[in-house]
Amino acid sequence: MKIGVVVGSFPSPSETFIRRELSALQKNGWVVTVLALHTPPSRPQAAAPVVSPAAVHSRPRVLSWRVATAVAHWLRRSPRRFLRLWSRSLGEAGPCPLALARAARRLAVATAFAHEARLAGCERIHAHFAFAPGKVGRLVAELLGVPFSLSVHARDIYTQPYAAIKPLVDAADTVVCCTRHGLETIREADAAVADKLLLARHGLDLAEYPDATPAGDLVL
16 A cells, blocks of 8 residues: 655654654555655754655645646646635635635645655555644545545644534544544544544554663652
8 A cells, every 4th residue: 555644744853653653654565655744954863764765755835846747737637626626725715815825825735745646656645633734635635536544643633623623534534543532532522423533542662662671660
């Protein structure tokens, strides 16, 4: 299975759980393409890159050859789907100029990512966090015509009303929650989506940290 994973930043030192997940996917035979909305400044890595640099695509500038090429591709390949998606997304943004600008930027980025994910042969799009990565991932999946899934964590659940993430939850065929409390929070807000909620805690493989074993009793 080839999967495109939309993330906010990659590699991110504060999101090592995503790094471990990508590594596990590849160990289980998945081919991973990373679609990153931000690329942090380069810094020495403690370990070898989890994903080949060639399989990591950073966010394009809105006015760029990457976006122009992608727009031309989708207008030629799936014009109705492409125009319908743009029309719906801009309509959902409402009349606020700032909201329209943000929606247009997400659409431009998603258009380029969808083109690159198609060239990589992605058969599914997965996004981490029900913020911008989820919104872009949903658009990418719709353009490609492939399934969409979503991982929610904490800040995306607890710092915004459920109405803000409901369109993403509805669009996803699977919503992965990393804590029982997060899963129950969504289920209590929307019982109709209970069947698509999946609990998958992050955890650690302690075998990777042999020097971290305490000499005596562990006290928290």
